[in-house]
Amino acid sequence: MAYHTLLYGFAFLPLCLVLYQLTPQKHRWKVLLAFSWLFFYMISRKLLIYLIGASIITHYTGVRLELLRTEEEREKESAAGKKKKEIRLRYQKKGRQILALGILLLLGVLVYLKYYNFFVRNISNVLDLSVLPFTLPEKKLLLPVGISFYSLEAVGYMADVYWGKIRAEESLGKTALFLGFFPQIMEGPICRFTDTSDTLYAGKSLEWDNLSEGYIRIFWGLFKKLIIADRLAVLVNQIFDNYMEYSGAVVAAGAVAYTVQLYMEFSGCMDIVVGSGRVFGIRLPENFRQPFCARSASEFWRRWHISLGVWFKTYIFYPVSVSGLVKKWNQFGRKHAGKYLTRLVTSALALFPVWLCNGLWHGARWSYIFYGMYYFTLILAGMAVEPVRDRFLGVLHIHPDSFGWRNVQRIKTWIIIFTGELFFRADGLRAGLHMFRSIFDGFDIRKFWDGTLLGLGLGRADFAAVIVGCIVVAVIGSMNENGIITRIRKARASETAKWCVMYGLLFAVLFFAAYGDGYQAVDLIYAGF
Amino acid sequence: MEKLIEILNEIDDSIDYSSEKRLIDDQLLDSFGVITLVAELEDAFDISIEAAEMVPANFNSAEAIWNMVQRLQENE
Structure with missing residues (x-):
């Protein structure tokens, strides 16, 4: 169950x-x-x-x-x-x-x-x-x-x-x-x-408020899981289980699809979990906060699987950063290595066990260890190039919070996330490396719209359901990010509005969920960790 | 306190430390900033900060940090 x-x-x-x-x-x-x-x-x-x-x-x-x-x-x-x-x-x-x-x-x-x-x-x-x-x-x-x-x-x-x-x-x-x-x-x-x-x-x-808001949250989770994630599972399984047959844009599409599947699945499950607590009046912490709005790999991990990140920060990162070894390095570094290098090495010493444990926590596989080391390297590299990046922006008169630069950073972060999830989902490290290399083998962007993707188990109606579903999730996510949902909640939505949302979600799940012929029940991914 | 503000300004001089009360809660000071600050505090005030002290309540404002420093100096 x-x-x-x-x-x-x-x-x-x-x-x-x-x-x-x-x-x-x-x-x-x-x-x-x-x-x-x-x-x-x-x-x-x-x-x-x-x-x-x-x-x-x-x-x-x-x-x-x-x-x-x-x-x-x-x-x-x-x-x-x-x-x-x-x-x-x-x-x-x-x-x-x-x-x-x-x-x-x-x-x-x-x-x-x-x-x-x-x-x-x-x-x-x-x-x-x-x-x-x-x-x-x-x-x-x-x-x-x-x-x-x-x-x-x-x-x-x-x-x-x-x-x-x-x-x-x-x-x-x-x-x-x-x-x-x-x-x-x-x-x-x-x-x-x-x-x-x-x-x-x-x-x-x-209480009625807890019951209604809890069940709305549960239906919202089912919407993400059954309409979007379980459909994408068909395409993702086809590509990752037969990765030798695919290359170029199809593999890239597989990495993107898996990232979206995992997000909809895991965050959808968290909606059900938080909603299940809410019906009893029990508040459980949120595990996601619009992760695709992140502008860097480290910000992504402050928005994705938040409770795991907080746990590692509290019980590994901070204790290691105040441990004898790191303190000794700090004292030595200040005298001999300068502030920049001291800070970088201190961060590396505290970050390394965090990301090694993060990889291992997901399972006993080399590809998970690689996944942990991938983020360790990228986050550390991000810190290392910070002064150069700031100088570069200064010379070009680009404000770090300007619209253009924010989006450049977001796109860069998306590429980092998609690549990481490709290795995470691949059947072992060797398969992951093969798939990553194969993306650059005859990459043809037209494959995204020339009908190739329709041969991977999903029909036009499925793609339409996934795209519309993703748009709905993105709009709600954007409203959340900008505090609109909080304001609506504070203004106390009318009972009619609550019933409309509840029935809307319930009927969406009943009519558009991926079940029946051609679909297989998909187990919760994170329950396997 | 002046010394503390000086240290904080070296980490990030865009924050008004006299009024800011949510340095950690609003992520104005991230975990890398916190560990840099801890190293600076230990050096400047001759204290030892243990893992038990690494809670948002101790780092959310200049005043909270100062209180922690004074408490640890008394315990030394």
């Missing part, structure tokens, strides 16, 4: 809503937990044990860290001056050990299930090249749904308790709900405890 199925939207969610409303307020979070575990069980069956195990580890690590802080405060009260610093350092060390153990247990499971076979395969390949006649056996390992998402949430929660940013949750059940809340378990967003805890446990009664 995925979020875009009838079972979820018209049975699971309404049943949960009814039982939630019928339960006394203080016990409503228990209904959400029961449905969350039921949802997980329906997808991953007995692998539910992993989620429960992760909840127990996370909870008790948090509780232990909280106890430690209380003990520290008590000792500090009766101490004075330098003694306080001593106490702080002693407890910091103890806390670090507990945190490390918690992280090791949680990430140990993730690394073992997700990367064991990848490492074994690569070690075996290396051994094959040497004289050692020895191969390590691969294992059949099943990955619980959402493990990459809830593991990061768990690590973030424990780190926040350790840093004193939040107090540990006292109830094991509530910690388990934070990690396993069903709308976000499959594809995120990767929430921080402070994002959701206020509304998640409040047990707020159902």
Whole structure:
């Protein structure tokens, strides 16, 4: 059962809503937990044990860290001056050990299930090249749904308790709900405890405003997923699964189509997720903010899969940037290398683990590692050429915020995004490199309109549905970017307008969604990560 | 405080630090700017900034940054 199925939207969610409303307020979070575990069980069956195990580890690590802080405060009260610093350092060390153990247990499971076979395969390949006649056996390992998402949430929660940013949750059940809340378990967003805890446990009664706006958001997500993404999946699969047969403009079209498919799919799923939270009055953080308006690769990542970017920034980028190694480099660099190089190397040292982890997080494949390194290189290169670019603009009297320059930057960013997604979707790094090279092999722009694309599984009506759908999404996106949607919301749209939007979206999905003969149900892409 | 404003102006002199209260929330100071600032602060005020301090509330305004610096100087 995925979020875009009838079972979820018209049975699971309404049943949960009814039982939630019928339960006394203080016990409503228990209904959400029961449905969350039921949802997980329906997808991953007995692998539910992993989620429960992760909840127990996370909870008790948090509780232990909280106890430690209380003990520290008590000792500090009766101490004075330098003694306080001593106490702080002693407890910091103890806390670090507990945190490390918690992280090791949680990430140990993730690394073992997700990367064991990848490492074994690569070690075996290396051994094959040497004289050692020895191969390590691969294992059949099943990955619980959402493990990459809830593991990061768990690590973030424990780190926040350790840093004193939040107090540990006292109830094991509530910690388990934070990690396993069903709308976000499959594809995120990767929430921080402070994002959701206020509304998640409040047990707020159902309200018409929340229900109507939540369901509008759900239908909007279905619109993106079923009308646009699932249609484009046909064309994308045809090109990427048979990439040896295509070259030039067709491969370029495949890269663009996959980028649009992935955006419509993932952001559509996030609309369903945020809407599903909203019907209960629970606010989940947004994961997308018009990513195609970005003017640079780094801005793109502040607008695309936002919660993953925020997680990496908070728990990897900043901790690495204030680590001993980077501090030592900073001191050395200031004396010997100058400000420009010091800043560049500091950024590189903090960025490298972020992008290595970003690539690996998506899966155990070299092409994902390449994808991470691709953005690492581009973002660093962007920083490196900043002074030259500024001088160039100054000489030519071009204002950095002028309309023309903004669009030049956007087009450059689109090319970066499309290229990155080509490698991301390709069946391995070798296939990605082949496809990238083949774009320049007899590129003929006329293929976009001479009927060639019609031979890739989609008819004229499909293309019309995709194009009209994309225009609708672009217009709404532009209204969002310019704050128009917020103003409409603040002005409180009339009930008639809400019903019109809801029915409009529902009928659009019913009449124009890609299902029936010629289409196959398309699984959620990010649920596979 | 003057020293702090001087450091901030070196990172980006187009911002009015006396009135700006949303340096991080409005992305006027990005993560690269923050790590440059942290290195400068550690050097100028002889403090050590830990990962726990890397929260928007500590960097959203010159005043918030100054409060953090003073707190860390007391703890040293």
